Amino acid sequence: MPRPFRPVALLPRRRRPKRTAGLAILTLTAGLLAAVPAQAAPAGQQRQRDFAAAAQEFGVPENVLLGVSYLESRWDFNAGTPSTSAGYGPMHLTDLREAGTGTHHDEGAEDARGDDARQAKLPVTPAPTTPPAGLQTIDEASRLIGQDVATLRTNTTQNIRGGAALLAKYQRETGDWNAAVARYSGAKDTAGAQAFADEVFDTISRGVSRKTDDGQSVTLAATPVSPARDQADTSKAGTSTTECPKKVSCLSVPAPYQELPKNDYGNHDKADRPKSQKVEYIVIHDTEGYWDTAMDLVTDPTYVSWHYTIRSTDGQIAQHVPTKDVAWHAGNWYVNAKSVGIEHEGFAAKGTWYTEAMYRTSAKLVGYLARKYDVPLDRAHILGHDNVPGTIPATIRGMHWDPGPYWDWSHYFDLMGAPLSGFGRPGSPLVTITPDFATNQPAFTGCETAGKLCPARGSGSVVLRSEPNDSAPLLKDIGLRPDGSASTMAVSDIGSRAETGQRYVVAERRNGWTAIWYLGQKGWFRDARTTSPAFGLVVTPKPGLANVPVFGRAYPEPEAYPANVPVQQVIPLPYTFSAGQRYSAGNVLGSEYFWATTFDPANHVVVKGKTRYVQIQFGHRVAFVKADDVRILPAF
Structure with a gap:
């Protein structure tokens, strides 16, 4: 058995630290260890106490520990399921052996270009690869605290201890907390790692408080902090070849515009937007593969394209196609010609969760693009790939359904400063779908195995029934099922499902149930804090x-x-x-x-x-x- 980790004094409280930029943050954060001491945590706030205890045990500033965990998981347990980059628990300890891989893109026959006049002839999408080997952190955490990896995946207290031990180790090896936090991100490049660290310390400066998905109340008190940096200044990470907001790390990984044999070409189209056409939409996708695979695919001239990819571990952005040009991403040529497509490293069908680092960077990018192209920040303009319609009847069944029911649209829009609820006259016939993400847990199936229940996880999806009772059949989607059969609870079946932020017209209300008009039918759901009244226009x-x-x-x-x-x-x-x-x-x-x-x-x-x-x-x-x-x- 590995020798248990014995904590050492990490913060030089009694001796003067060396005068180096890299160690300046030690002086800054030394006083933060007692910001939320263990004995001050209210009764019943076990996770808050766990953070305080782990911080004290391993000599990690509690604010830093809380900040790192928030950027990785928002302090959630996520039902013991792995993130999109194979991380478990509040501290996102990564275990490649257990996380697995999967893809939904091979379930449909979508032509990503979506143009009858010129279909993109694509090779078969390669099988998803495993996550990068550098993301295997759970073994080292296990060695440091003397707990087996299964315990670290499933026990939040030990998961937090393991993350704290890793941070302490990184600080000893790098000499300062900024570098330790950057290393914890798992990013291979300096700019991406530093961008993650910047977000952590910005979170510490602003403070945050929330209730986790398993009912724990956790608070990170706002403490202004300006860490010294030996690494790259990410305010200059975007280059003249990228279109990105300031103070994010933005790489240029160009998709090739290349002539191919037999009068063919790939993998996007030159245009002059917005002069030639107005950009109306921003489309949110997930990659159904890992970062390296996405980079390989988008740089293949025989494949399709999208404008940006965002990495899960640290929120790193890569731009592939200039936004003035038209990428082949949404499966509908009309939408492609008028949209910007953003892929997010992740798996819609696996019951996995998207990291806070990814949400934050993506929200900054979408906000920047919305301002640049005057795109309203609402769900009529910020679409998921699953909201893009088939072009004709024959293409409906092949359309993709990412980013899936586990993408947190409410939190995403909050980060953009455009909350989806709270507008409209009470009793309005127009409503916005606004379930509580953490407690709304539909019983979807097929995340891992067809027909098998998915893990009980928060979701922004509201399932619709044909009558106001829980046993009534789901609605019919004649485009997805021409035989007229009812929709199912399969995680990929969007035929009877409304999504957070979408607006619908109320058709009827009865005994705590609400019906909305949906695909020509009345779709019923229990309306206990599921909708918010909305202002807007309707058509008839x-x-x-x-x-x-x-x-x-x-x-x-x-x-x-x-x-x-x-x-x-x-x-x-x-x-x-x-x-x-x-x-x-x-x-x-x-x-x-x-x-x-x-x-x-x-x-x-x-x-x-x-x-x-x-x-x-x-x-x-x-x-x-x-x-x-x-x-x-x-x-x-």
Whole structure:
């Protein structure tokens, strides 16, 4: 058995520290050890006491320990499941042997470009690789505290002790706490590691308090701190070749625009946005693989592309395609031509969780892009890949469903300063879906094995039923199941599921249940703190129309196309939007089609028509209706 770790004095309280920049933070943080002492933690706050005790045992400033844990896990236990980068528990101790891998991208036949005129011919997506070997930290933590790795994965007290022991070891080896925190991130590059450390110390300066997913109240008191840095200044991490907010680490990893044999090319299209087309959307994806695999794929000219990737461990950003150009990412060419796509290292189907470091950096990037392109910060414009509609009936079943039901949209928008709840007149017929993420735990299946229950984890998804009772069948999605069968609780099945931040019109209320209009049906759910009243506009068929067609793209009328551009058919989706039904209105859009089928961008044409469309929240995915077919009304 490894010899138990014996704590040593890490902070030079009685002797004067050496006058080096790297050790300046020791003087700064030495007084913080007693910021929230163990004996001051209120009764019942076991996790708070665990942090205080571990900090004292291993000589780690308690604020630093709390800050690191918050950036990794927000102090959550996450039902003992691993993060997207194989980390367990509040301290995100990584164990590659247990975390496993998986992909949902091989379940569908989505053409990421989503253009009938030129489909992207893709190689088979490679099987997901294992996480980088450098992320195996649980073994060292086990050796340091004399606890087996299974205990460190499942026991939060020992997990916190293991993380504290690792931080103390890194401080002894590096000489200062800034470098120790940066090393704890697991980032291989200096800029990414320092960006993580900057976020930790910013969190310490601001303070934070929350209740964890397993009911523990934890507080990090605000303590202004300005750590000295021997490493790179991340305020200059973005270069002239990247489009990123200040004070984040942003790499340039270009996706190749390359001519290929047989008049083919890859892996994106040159454009001149927003001059040529307005950017209307930012689309959130997950990679279904690890960082290194994503970097390999996006730099393959025969593969598809996206604009940015964000790493799980530290929130590192890589930009691949200039935002003025059109990447092939969303499976719908209309959306691609008018969006920026951001991939996040992670697995939607594994029941895994996304790190706070990733959420924070992503929120900064989306906020920056929203300001740059005047994109409203709401769920009609900030879409998940799972909200992008199929282009025609034949493509609906192949569309992807990432980032999945475990992406915390509410927290994400809070970080962007655009909370999703709290607006609207009480009793409004328009509501925003706002369940409590931690306590809302639908019984999804198939995270690991088809039909098997997923771990009980927080989710932003609300499951809809055909009648106001818990045993009623789920709704039908005729696009996903042409045979007319009901949706299922499979984690990948979005046919009867509303998502946090989406807005719907109330169809009926009965005995604590609420029904919303959804894919032409009434979808029922228990409305105990599940929705918030909303302001906004709704659409309904014009008088005299029994129903109106619903589309997956907003293309122009045939007369708008020049002679050298083939007319793109506007084919209705197989759903019914009938008189008497109402749906939340998003954008009012002009009709456009970006003709780009050649390597030479001089041949690219933006076709603009007279037909106008209204984007609606029709089901889990958005859809489009012709403005001439509907009335747009305030939600009274």
